[in-house]
Amino acid sequence: MADIIAVLYGRVLNLRADEPKWPDRDRFILSKGHAGAGVYAALAERGFFDVERLQGHYANGSVFSGHVSHKSIPGVELSTGSLGHGLGVACGMAYAAELAGRQHRIFVVLSDGECDEGSNWEAIHFAGHHRLGRLLAIVDYNKIQSLKATESTLGLEPFAEKWRSFRWDVTEVDGHDHAALANALEAERPTTSAPLCVLAHTTKGKGISFMENSVLWHYRTARGTELDAALEELERAI
Amino acid sequence: MRNAFLRGLLQHAASDPKIILLTGDLGFGVLDEFERTLPRQYLNAGVAEQNMTAVATGLALEGHTVFTYSIGNFPTLRCLEQLRNDTFYHEANVKIVSVGGGFSYGQLGMSHHATEDLSIMRALPGVTVCAPGSAYETSCLLDAIVAMRGPAYLRLERSAPGFADQSPPECEFGKARMLRDGSACTLIASGGVLAEVIAAADCLAALGTPCRVLSMHTLKPLDREAIAAAAAETCAICTIEENTVNGGLGGAVAETCLELATRPRRFLRLGIRDAYTSVVGDQAYLRRVTGIDRDGIVASVTDLLR
Numbered sequence A: 001m002a003d004i005i006a007v008l009y010g011r012v013l014n015l016r017a018d019e020p021k022w023p024d025r026d027r028f029i030l031s032k033g034h035a036g037a038g039v040y041a042a043l044a045e046r047g048f049f050d051v052e053r054l055q056g057h058y059a060n061g062s063v064f065s066g067h068v069s070h071k072s073i074p075g076v077e078l079s080t081g082s083l084g085h086g087l088g089v090a091c092g093m094a095y096a097a098e099l100a101g102r103q104h105r106i107f108v109v110l111s112d113g114e115c116d117e118g119s120n121w122e123a124i125h126f127a128g129h130h131r132l133g134r135l136l137a138i139v140d141y142n143k144i145q146s147l148k149a150t151e152s153t154l155g156l157e158p159f160a161e162k163w164r165s166f167r168w169d170v171t172e173v174d175g176h177d178h179a180a181l182a183n184a185l186e187a188e189r190p191t192t193s194a195p196l197c198v199l200a201h202t203t204k205g206k207g208i209s210f211m212e213n214s215v216l217w218h219y220r221t222a223r224g225t226e227l228d229a230a231l232e233e234l235e236r237a238i
Numbered sequence B: 001m002r003n004a005f006l007r008g009l010l011q012h013a014a015s016d017p018k019i020i021l022l023t024g025d026l027g028f029g030v031l032d033e034f035e036r037t038l039p040r041q042y043l044n045a046g047v048a049e050q051n052m053t054a055v056a057t058g059l060a061l062e063g064h065t066v067f068t069y070s071i072g073n074f075p076t077l078r079c080l081e082q083l084r085n086d087t088f089y090h091e092a093n094v095k096i097v098s099v100g101g102g103f104s105y106g107q108l109g110m111s112h113h114a115t116e117d118l119s120i121m122r123a124l125p126g127v128t129v130c131a132p133g134s135a136y137e138t139s140c141l142l143d144a145i146v147a148m149r150g151p152a153y154l155r156l157e158r159s160a161p162g163f164a165d166q167s168p169p170e171c172e173f174g175k176a177r178m179l180r181d182g183s184a185c186t187l188i189a190s191g192g193v194l195a196e197v198i199a200a201a202d203c204l205a206a207l208g209t210p211c212r213v214l215s216m217h218t219l220k221p222l223d224r225e226a227i228a229a230a231a232a233e234t235c236a237i238c239t240i241e242e243n244t245v246n247g248g249l250g251g252a253v254a255e256t257c258l259e260l261a262t263r264p265r266r267f268l269r270l271g272i273r274d275a276y277t278s279v280v281g282d283q284a285y286l287r288r289v290t291g292i293d294r295d296g297i298v299a300s301v302t303d304l305l306r
Helices: A001-011 A031-044 A051-056 A086-102 A118-129 A159-167 A177-186 A224-237 B001-013 B032-037 B049-061 B076-088 B117-123 B135-147 B194-208 B225-234 B251-259 B283-290 B294-305
Strands: A027-032 A106-109 A133-143 A170-174 A196-201 B018-023 B041-042 B065-071 B094-099 B128-130 B152-156 B177-180 B185-190 B210-216 B218-220 B235-242 B267-272
Touching: A001 A031, A001 A106, A001 A177, A027 A031, A027 A086, A027 B218, A031 A051, A031 A106, A031 B065, A086 A106, A086 A118, A086 A133, A086 B049, A086 B076, A106 B218, A118 B049, A118 B267, A159 A170, A159 A196, A170 A177, A177 A196, A196 B177, B001 B018, B001 B032, B001 B094, B001 B135, B001 B152, B018 B049, B032 B194, B049 B076, B076 B094, B076 B117, B117 B152, B117 B235, B117 B251, B128 B135, B135 B152, B135 B283, B185 B194, B185 B251, B185 B294, B194 B210, B194 B294, B210 B225, B218 B251, B225 B235, B225 B251, B235 B251, B235 B294, B267 B294, B283 B294
Parallel strands: A027 A106, A106 A133, A133 A196, A170 A196, B018 B041, B018 B065, B065 B094, B094 B152, B128 B152, B185 B210, B185 B235, B235 B267
Antiparallel strands: B128 B218, B177 B210
C-alpha cells in the first residue's frame, strides 16, 4: 500500500501543492480510507501542508482522523472510511470530466476485502458500461482482509476475470515494484477506452519481517522496541 | 406534484447546463421529454441507487447541480450511507427527489410505502428536507432548492392534491403557510396529506370548530416561530403526516414546543403508529385506515378538544 501511494504521489499524480483545487489536477481517492495515514504523509511530503501537522494524527481535537478526511486538510478529495464508497464517487468525477472534455484522470485505491461490498460492483458495472477511460482503480491485493485470508472469507478469484467481464481492462503488477506500478499507471490510454484496473499484488506489512502477512498488524500500532526494530529494517532496505 | 416538478426542472435545466438529472431506472414515460430535450443532462444510472448517489456526489463535487430521482425509499433509505458520508458530509450540491411519498404506491406493498423517510432524513445533518403539499408548493420549493447550494430532499407524491392551491398565501422556503385560520386548534401538515387536512378543517369549521391550518412544507429548517405562535394563539396543536409519528413532523413540533416553553394546551400527533402497513390499498384507503383522511382527522381533533 505504501509503495502504491509513494508511486502515485511521488511520480504519477499531476497536482499543484500551492493550488489544491487546480481544475486540471488528477483526482485521487483512497477508498480504503483506513490507510489514511499514508495519504496524509504523502500530501505533507509533497508540500500540501507542514509535515509537523502529522503529529496531530489520532490526537484529541485534531482533523487528522484515522480514516482519511478532507475537512481542513488540503489535497484530500474525498473523506472515506466505510468501505465501498470511493469508486462510485470517482465514477461521477470521471463522468464530469468526460462532459467537460477535460484530460485529467481519476485514481482510486481499493482494498481487496473492500471488493466484498456490492456498491463497488455497481460502480464497476457503471464505469465499464460508460467506458470511463479516465478512471483507474488500483486494488491493493494483499489477500488478507479484516479477520483472515480473502480466499477463506469470500474468495475473489478469478479476480481479474471478474473485472474484465464488467468491461474493464486489467493489468496485474507486483505492487512493490515501483517501476512496474508507474509503467501501468502512466501508460497512454484514450479517454474513451475501457477503465483500467491495476491489480497490485502486495504483501501486507512488506519489508518488516515480523509484520509481513500478519493480520495482527492491521490493528496494532508499533511502539517502543517494536517501532525501533521496524524502522531499522526499513532503513536497512533503503 | 410530479408533473409540476418535472416541468419546473426542465425549465431550470434548459437555462443551466450544469443541472443534471439522474434516475434510478424509474419514471416510465414521464422523463422522456427531459431526456429528449437535454440528453447531455440526463443519465439513467440503472437499478443501483448506491452508485447513483455516489455518482451524483462526484458530479456535484465537480461543479454540477445534480438531481437524483426515484420512487419510495429507493433514493433515500436504500443508499442512506452514501447520502450521509458522501453527499451530506461533503456538502455536495445534490437534490434527492422521491416521487411516491407515504402511501402513493399503496397497492404495491410495504416495500413501496415511504413512511419513515421524513424522520430519517430529518435526523441527518447537512440536508434540507421539503415535503410540499401541492403542485404550487412543489414549484416554489423546487425554485428554492435550485437557488441554494448544498443537499436537499424533496419528497413528492404522484397524484394531484384534492384542493386547488395557489398563491396567496405565498409559499416561502422555510416558512409555514397559513391556509386557514381559527382559534380552536392548529392543524400542521407536511406533504400531500395537506389536502385531507384542508378538507378536515373545512368540516370542523362547519361544525363550529374553526382551525388554523399550517402547511409545514419545509421540515428542515423548521419554522419555529409559526409553531410557537400556534401554541400561544390556538387551543391545541394536531400534526398530520403520512409518515411514522416517530421523529417526523409531530416529533419536530413537539420538540420545538418544549424547547420554546410554549407548550400547547392539548397536543396530538396523527400518522403511522410505529408499525409497517401489511395490508394494501390505494392511497385514500390507506389514509383512511391510518386515520389521516378527512374524517379521521375530524374525529381525532373533535376528541382532542372534548
